[in-house]
Amino acid sequence: xxxxxxxxxxxxxxxxxxxxxxxxxxxxxxxxxxxxxxxxxxxxxxxxxxxxxxxxxxxxxxxxxxxxxxxxxxxxxxxxxxxxxxxxxxxxxxxxxxxxxxxxxxxxxxxxxxxxxxxxxxxxxxxxxxxxxxxxxxxxxxxxxxxxxxxxxxxxxxxxxxxxxxxxxxxxxxxxxxxxxxxxxxxxxxxxxxxxxxxxxxxxxxxxxxxxxxxxxxxxxxxxxxxxxxxxxxxxxxxxxxxxxxxxxxxxxxxxxxxxxxxxxxxxxxxxxxxxxxxxxxxxxxxxxxxxxxxxx
Ligand SMILES: NC(=O)c1ccc[n+]([C@@H]2O[C@H](COP(=O)([O-])OP(=O)(O)OC[C@H]3O[C@@H](n4cnc5c(N)ncnc54)[C@H](OP(=O)(O)O)[C@@H]3O)[C@@H](O)[C@H]2O)c1
Numbered sequence: 001x002x003x004x005x006x007x008x009x010x011x012x013x014x015x016x017x018x019x020x021x022x023x024x025x026x027x028x029x030x031x032x033x034x035x036x037x038x039x040x041x042x043x044x045x046x047x048x049x050x051x052x053x054x055x056x057x058x059x060x061x062x063x064x065x066x067x068x069x070x071x072x073x074x075x076x077x078x079x080x081x082x083x084x085x086x087x088x089x090x091x092x093x094x095x096x097x098x099x100x101x102x103x104x105x106x107x108x109x110x111x112x113x114x115x116x117x118x119x120x121x122x123x124x125x126x127x128x129x130x131x132x133x134x135x136x137x138x139x140x141x142x143x144x145x146x147x148x149x150x151x152x153x154x155x156x157x158x159x160x161x162x163x164x165x166x167x168x169x170x171x172x173x174x175x176x177x178x179x180x181x182x183x184x185x186x187x188x189x190x191x192x193x194x195x196x197x198x199x200x201x202x203x204x205x206x207x208x209x210x211x212x213x214x215x216x217x218x219x220x221x222x223x224x225x226x227x228x229x230x231x232x233x234x235x236x237x238x239x240x241x242x243x244x245x246x247x248x249x250x251x252x253x254x255x256x257x258x259x260x261x262x263x264x265x266x267x268x269x270x271x272x273x274x275x276x277x278x279x280x281x282x283x284x285x286x287x288x289x290x291x292x293x294x295x296x297x
Contacts, residue, residue, distance in 0.1 A: 090142060161293055
């Protein structure tokens with residue numbers, strides 16, 4: 001299979017590229033920058049879709065960059081890097097003479113309202129209560145293409161855990177120094193997934209005919225994981241104390257009130273349709289996932 005991957009140069013994109021290549025597929029990243037064996041968004045808009053059997057979009061400006069202030073211009077970058085790239089890919093697919101068999105968009109579980117008690121499956125309502133939920137709605141709407149020549153799939157991902165990027169790359173240093181701990185009370189749900197499983201779900205969807213619609217991209221045990229559980233598991237795997245809480249007001253001061261919701265609140269998400277699609281999770285529980293990620297120095 002030839003697979004075009006928007007944002008294929010990023011944290012999840014690199015894991016997906018490696019996995020797809022190991023399955024014998026060819027991967028072409030779509031990037032802002034020109035480079036060997038990749039195409040740019042501008043080329044995709046001007047020249048249309050290159051021949052491919054699968055397309056994926058993983059492009060998006062890093063929302064939790066602590067060095068960027070949460071102001072209107074950054075908000076717009078966060079939205080445009082997701083919605084506009086998705087529109088470009090969807091348009092190229094819709095106009096292709098030979099459209100791909102499958103089109104996969106990765107969005108987020110921020111679609112579902114934060115709650116300590118509610119459990120969300122793919123059928124649960126959401127998408128219209130705050131900035132991030134509305135972003136997910138616009139992002140997913142931008143991916144829609146008419147007709148059924150191409151199977152359309154959305155994977156709503158939780159916090160992606162892996163060594164080379166995402167949340168762990170940002171938190172590893174304090175945890176290694178014994179300065180890690182829960183965020184605020186630590187009681188907020190922590191919907192997580194190992195990067196190998198997120199890449200695995202996307203590859204599964206590309207390879208299995210008949211899997212379509214929304215799939216939740218979280219580990220099966222994530223529905224019962226809190227931020228405090230995550231901090232304790234990090235401490236246990238790294239053999240360091242992990243008891244120093246990061247106060248909520250510090251998080252709000254660094255990230256701004258609207259954005260800090262991503263760290264101070266969370267959703268209990270069930271990957272119901274993902275499991276029904278017969279995807280076998282490599283890392284269903286947090287301890288084994290963290291052991292895999294943090295095992296070597
Ligand atoms: N990591 C997570 O925990 C997580 C959780 C839920 C959902 N997601 C979603 O999954 C996708 C991939 O996440 P990731 O962690 O792999 O992201 P990442 O490594 O931060 O970035 C992915 C790629 O997006 C492209 N990009 C960055 N800023 C951009 C901009 N302003 N305009 C256009 N393209 C831009 C970059 O590609 P080039 O530099 O090559 O252009 C980058 O390699 C994102 O859409 C993210 O929202 C991630």
